[in-house]
Amino acid sequence: MNDHALLTEINARRDDLIALTQDLIRIPTLNPPGQKYREICAYLAERLERSGFNVEMIRAKGAVGDSDKYPRWNLVARHEGTRAGDCVHFNSHHDVVEVGHGWTRDPFGGALEGDKIYGRGACDMKGGLAASIIAAEAFITLYPDHPGAIEISATADEESGGFGGVAYLAQQGYFDPDRVQHVIIPEPLNKDRICLGHRGVWWAEIETKGRIAHGSMPFLGDSAIRHMSAVLAEMEAYLFPLLATKHTDMPVVPDGAKQSTLNINSIHGGEAEQDTDYTGLPVPCVADRCRIIIDRRFLLEEDLAEVKAEVTGMLERLKSTRPNFEYDIRDMHEVIPTMTAEDAPIVTATAAAIQRVLNTRAEYVVSPGTYDQKHIDRIGRLKNCIAYGPGILDLAHQPDEWIGVQDMIDSAGVMGLVLVDLLKV
């Protein structure tokens, strides 16, 4: 195979890659609320049609987040080869998170300074989307009669769970194994790292119950906050130490996430907090309700039922030992952990391409949090999926987010060689 011709072709498209990345950044696809989704899909549709793709714009009608004011638009583009073969799919989310404070550049200006392009979404992940498009276009120019197919999708709402994006497309069959065989999600994991999957998630709300009474005579009531403090004390004494003993063989980064973790996302009890312009005093009451939301991240080695039983077992023990302790627990959200095998074709092809382009061994990692691979795995039943793309993970969602042009060129080279390998040209 002629690596050199393809890498030269990609390098020759540097100006096009820069302009494409800037154009994408200049469409402010903020989520929430989910704006300009149709505009960015239409922009990509026009470009990819020119490059010979068949394009479909798909609205996730009725999905979580979809409304007539903020419709959830997605784009799927497919370049059909001239004979049978596998399909390689590049999936990028087109939404970006809020701007936040601390910017010294226009967050939607796409300024090029030296090797860096600045803007919200530059790194997460419009740079990765642009790199995958350049890789595919360069490949098609050199191998117009390739076998199989190449797909590029730009999908909504990854930052808010992906239900109006990849989950919807997976439900419609777009990731069925008979349609797509290999998936790369160009999230910013650094150009020499392959992300195999992610840990699992369980969110739940725990409520303790009490009885309201006058605050001057708390003995006539029963404080739900004191009951919750017993829950928190039990977590400190028993649950957190237990989680610290649970280590994973998954190569999760950073190191602190190589074990089970639990975050108490919020706590609220008693009288509602007033607006900041309220100048009155609170009223004296015993809190009759207290709620926390827990965010438990679990490992491939753990079973979700056991993860839940640790918490409910702890609450049941309190119920049998603490007078008048009553609680409710409500499941809010769950994601099963996933990890693609290191000998899966998409992994071995990408690792070999990283070796050739960057002359370094690929590092395998697993993400502490989830991303759209969860839907491709669970709904699409497709296991041959990784995240691989340019950009420094730590810059995601930060002020002055940027993407390096050379990093995009290099990772486009890797993606192009993956096409050569998996489409067997």
Ligand SMILES: [Zn+2]
């Ligand atoms: Zn992302």
